[in-house]
Amino acid sequence: MRWMLLALGLLGGVSAHASTSEQRGFKVFRQVCSTCHSLDHVAYADLSGLGLTQDQIKEYAAQHQVPDGLDEDGDPKTRVARPTDLIGSPYAGEAMARMANHGSVPPDFSRRAMTQKGGVAWIVRMLQSYAEAPAGRKLPPGSYYNTAMPHGHIGMPQPLHDGQISYEDGTPATTKQMAEDLGAFLEWTARPHLAARHLVGVFVLLYLAGMYVLLLLMKRRVWSRLRQTDASRNF
Amino acid sequence: MTERPTHEAGWLEKRLPIVSVFRREYVDFPMPRNLNSLWSFGAFAMVALGLLVLSGIFLAINYTPTMADAFASIETIDRRVASGWLVRAIHMGGVSMLFATLYVHMGRSLYYGSYKTPRELIWLTGTGLLAMVMITAFAGYILPWGQMSYWGATVVINAVNAVPGIGHPLASWLLGGDGLGDVALHRFYVLHFVTAFSILGVIALHVASIHVSGSNNPTGVDPQGPDDTVPFHPYYTSKDGLGICLFLAVYAVLIFFLPNLLTLSDNYVMANPVVTPKDITPEWYFAPFYAILRAVPSRLGGLVLAAGSIAVLFAVPWLDRSPVRSARYRPLLKIALPVLFFSFFMLGMAGMHAPTAPWLWVSRLCVAYWYAYFLIMLPLLPKIEKTYPVPVALQGQN
Incomplete structure (x- = not known):
């Protein structure tokens, strides 16, 4: 399958220099979302699927600490994360996450694009749907006015602001741009092998199409014998 | 038919005649010459099952059957x-x-009367296989330990619990006492394997009995002589091969381009016993039976109806009294049976919707028809039905 993936790389134009929407979305996740949101099932090394280099992955992992059993006194130890570790949660545990977020855990991002009603399109819209609450509108404590939510409010403060981060490739970091890039990144975390899946699928179908033609010719030839014997018998 | 190779008389042949048996049963084996493409679905089922077993082994190598890690x-x-x-x-x-x-394979059997004498055992083992596949699929669906795994299993366990007397002990015997937890998950994992490999054994019986009675055909008339049959190879190997190619193409489109149809996205949320999903929907292949389960306001009643809807299939060879096999020559069955297929489809649709009007009434109507077809129409239709004359030879029936 390696040569197929290589072909995909060439077709898709994944090169080290141009940055893709997914890669920019990863930057948004890294600098903004990952303060509160987890990626429980994605390992640092998985980011190579986005086109990140080994060095970039090592550098990102090295910024994080992961639990590493107990020391001689029985106290919990940590070590620097390695590429094979899961990215996981910014909080030490569920209770900590709840305490920091008015009692609810910020949703995990691993499969969010699949499990969120409305999918990525809704997430992208929601990120741009913050506004001033209309006069007289009372919001529950710890919530923010957001027109994309069914009840008009959300527990997350507006995370994206124009120019909040700067993209290496010079793309202007507008709220809309960042929301869309993050959407592309979430799409990738939810379906990390989608591009390979489609490519392998095309190869499989081409193979089966060729096979079908050959088998059709063979079947016709085999069954024509029967027609010939019938014909010779009837005459 | 063809020249016999000399090695058949050799060392192996004297001790275990597998080569000559294979030649007799899979090369020279006489098949009716007029089978249509619906007869390829048995081969499709074999291909699907083979791929399931093979991929299942590789999945098992990487799977951990515990609540924490599944x-x-x-x-x-x-x-x-x-x-x-x-x-x-x-x-x-x-x-x-x-x-x-x-489902297509069984529908074909029902339409062309493949369950009738002398093929009752093929039908019985086949229906048994369907039940075993359902158990395997149910156990397998629990293994990823997503929300639908957990809550789907809960629905079924609640249904088992509703059986008076033995229900509760049976459920706790299956689950191992601590409800749907670690012990139960491990047991379902083992159950998934055991039933899957037992299926292979029952398939051997299913296929062996086909080789005793021979295949039925669209006319339902037995082949009268060598003019009515063709050897399995190369005639049906080439025909099935072509069909398998199309079957694999549909399979490939499904897994490579429509993977979202394979499972409900809710199953990508880890099982959470304190959060019940808004609606618990079964996989499409269980939907007809789920609709029957919910068709009546009693849990036990639903369970009896759903289990009965499969149990009644086992009796089909003895419920149908008509001497004519194929629906081609039975004008009334030709109408009644497609209505049954449509009911099954509508039950499937109802199973994927909330059990409120109009879907509740659709499922009630369809389940009533399901039972009426098997228990009333099959035995009584032959009394009023005027069948068409059946052909005497299979030649020209292609």
Whole structure:
């Protein structure tokens, strides 16, 4: 399958220099979302699927600490994360996450694009749907006015602001741009092998199409014998 | 028919005649010459099952059957195991392909009367296989330990619990006491394997009995002589091969381009016993039976109706009294049976919707028809039905 993936790389134009929407979305996740949101099932090394280099992955992992059993006194130890570790949660545990977020855990991002009603399109819209609450509108404590939510409010403060981060490739970091890039990144975390899946699928179908033609010719030839014997018998 | 190779009389042949038996049963074996493409669905089922077993073995190598790690191990397979996403897609797609194939395969049997004398055993083992495939699929669906795994299993366990007397002890015997937890998950994992490999054994019986009675054909008339038959190879190997190619193409489109149809997205949320999903929907292949389960306001009643809807299939060879096999020559059955197929389809639709009007009434109507067809129409239709004359030879019936 390696040569197929290589072909995909060439077709898709994944090169080290141009940055893709997914890669920019990863930057948004890294600098903004990952303060509160987890990626429980994605390992640092998985980011190579986005086109990140080994060095970039090592550098990102090295910024994080992961639990590493107990020391001689029985106290919990940590070590620097390695590429094979899961990215996981910014909080030490569920209770900590709840305490920091008015009692609810910020949703995990691993499969969010699949499990969120409305999918990525809704997430992208929601990120741009913050506004001033209309006069007289009372919001529950710890919530923010957001027109994309069914009840008009959300527990997350507006995370994206124009120019909040700067993209290496010079793309202007507008709220809309960042929301869309993050959407592309979430799409990738939810379906990390989608591009390979489609490519392998095309190869499989081409193979089966060729096979079908050959088998059709063979079947016709085999069954024509029967027609010939019938014909010779009837005459 | 063809020249026999000399090695058949050799060392192996004297001790275990597998070569000559294979030649007799899979090369020279006489098949009716007029089989249509619906007769390829048995071969499709074999292909789907073979791929399920093979992919299942590779999944099992990477799966951990514990509450803490099951969900994460599936995520690891999908993300990091080399080609794991492909193996898992083949497995998940295989289930849908197998069920679709089995439903068509059984529908074909019902239409052409393949269950009638002398093929009752083929029908019985086949229906048994359907039940075994359902148990395997149910156990397998629990293994990823997503929300639908957990709550789907809960629905079924509640149904088992509703059986008076033995229900409760049976459920706790199955689950191992601590409800739907670690012990139960491990047991379902073992059950998934045991039933899957038992299926292979029952298939051997199913196929062996076909080789005793021979295949039925669209006319339902037995071949009268060598002019009515063709050897299995190369005639049906080439025909089935072509069909398998198309079958694999549909399978490939499903797993490579429509993977979202394979499972409900809710199953990508880890099982959470304190959060009940808004609606618990079964996989499409269980939907007709789920609709029957919910068709009556009693839990026990629903269970009896759903189990009965499959149990009644076992009696079909003895319920149908008509001497004519094929529906081609039975004008009334030709109408009644497609209505049954339509009812099954509508039950499936009802099973995927909330059990309120109008879907509740659709499922009630359809389940009533299901039982009426098997218990009333099959035995009584022959009394009023004027069948068409059946052909004497199979030549020209293609």
